[in-house]
Amino acid sequence: MQEIGDTSHNSVAWLRNLIEKFAVDWRQSHETPDYWRSPLVGVASAEDPLLGELKRVVDPKHAMPDEILQGARSIIVFFLPFQRWLAEENDEHGTFAAQSWAHAYITTNQLIGAINEHLQDRLRDQGQQAAVTPATHNFDQQKLVSLWSHKHLAYVAGLGTFGHNHLLITASGCCGRLGSLVTTMPIEATPRPASEWCLHKAGRRCLACVSKCRYGALYKTRYNRQACYRQCLKNDAHYSQLPLVDVCGKCACQVPCSHQIPQVPGQ
Numbered sequence: 001m002q003e004i005g006d007t008s009h010n011s012v013a014w015l016r017n018l019i020e021k022f023a024v025d026w027r028q029s030h031e032t033p034d035y036w037r038s039p040l041v042g043v044a045s046a047e048d049p050l051l052g053e054l055k056r057v058v059d060p061k062h063a064m065p066d067e068i069l070q071g072a073r074s075i076i077v078f079f080l081p082f083q084r085w086l087a088e089e090n091d092e093h094g095t096f097a098a099q100s101w102a103h104a105y106i107t108t109n110q111l112i113g114a115i116n117e118h119l120q121d122r123l124r125d126q127g128q129q130a131a132v133t134p135a136t137h138n139f140d141q142q143k144l145v146s147l148w149s150h151k152h153l154a155y156v157a158g159l160g161t162f163g164h165n166h167l168l169i170t171a172s173g174c175c176g177r178l179g180s181l182v183t184t185m186p187i188e189a190t191p192r193p194a195s196e197w198c199l200h201k202a203g204r205r206c207l208a209c210v211s212k213c214r215y216g217a218l219y220k221t222r223y224n225r226q227a228c229y230r231q232c233l234k235n236d237a238h239y240s241q242l243p244l245v246d247v248c249g250k251c252a253c254q255v256p257c258s259h260q261i262p263q264v265p266g267q
C-alpha cells in the first residue's frame, strides 16, 4: 500500500484517499463482489518530456494532455489491483477466461468511470478542471493500440515498469486495471522506479508469463498483438451474454508479478 503522507488538496495521498473511500462506497452501494485491493495513484507533469516519446513508442496519433484539456498541468493515473482470488480462478479456468475475470473487467470499467466523475467533481470543488479521454482517442482497431494509453501514462507517472507480458508491473502487481484523467491542478509528480521490476528484463530467470500463454501470442523473443487480440475476442464471443469483454489475462495470473513487485529468488 502507498504511504499516506501529505494529504493537502493537491497531493497524491489526497487523491488516493478520495479514490479508496469512493471505491468502497461504490462497491457497497452497487453490491458487487469484493474484486479490488487498495488503489495506487501516480501523477505525471503534463510537461514531462517523456510524453512526447509516446508518439514514437505507441502511435504518432497518441494524444497529448493539452489535446484532452486546455491548460492541463498534471495527469493522474490510478491502478485498481484485483484480489488474488480472481487471478487464481482465471488461471484455473482452462482455455477461456474465468467468468469472474470477465465480470471483474466489466465492473472495474464501470468503477473507473465513476471514479473519474468523482475526481472531476472534487477537483472542480478546488477550482480546477479535469477531463477524461474522448472515445475517439481510445483505440485504433487496425493497429490495436490505444491513442491514450493508460499503461504508458502509468509508466510516465511512476506507477511501475513494463513486464515481458506487456503489462505494467506496479507495486501491487499487474492484475488489475488502470484509469486516468487530466487536470489543470498542479500536483507534484511521482518519481519513476529506478530499476526494472520484471525479473526477465532485470536479467533474472523467469518467463513464467510465456508458459501461461497457449494462444501463440507471447514468446521469449516476441509478442504477437494480433494473436493476443484474437484470443481476447474469443473470450468475448464465449461470454456473449455479457457486454464487450475482450480480455484474457492468463499471462498475468499466478506468475511472480501478479500481485506485487516480483521477488528475486533467494532475496
Ligand code: SF4
Pocket (backbone or CB within 6 Å): 163, 164, 165, 166, 197, 198, 199, 200, 201, 206, 207, 208, 209, 210, 255, 256, 257, 258, 262
Ligand atoms: S512473469 Fe516474470 S518474466 Fe513475465 S512479466 Fe512477470 S516477472 Fe516478467
Ligand code: SF4
Pocket (backbone or CB within 6 Å): 165, 212, 213, 214, 215, 217, 218, 227, 228, 229, 231, 232, 247, 248, 249, 250, 251, 252
Ligand atoms: S493476454 Fe492471453 S493471449 Fe494475450 S499474451 Fe497474455 S496469455 Fe497470451
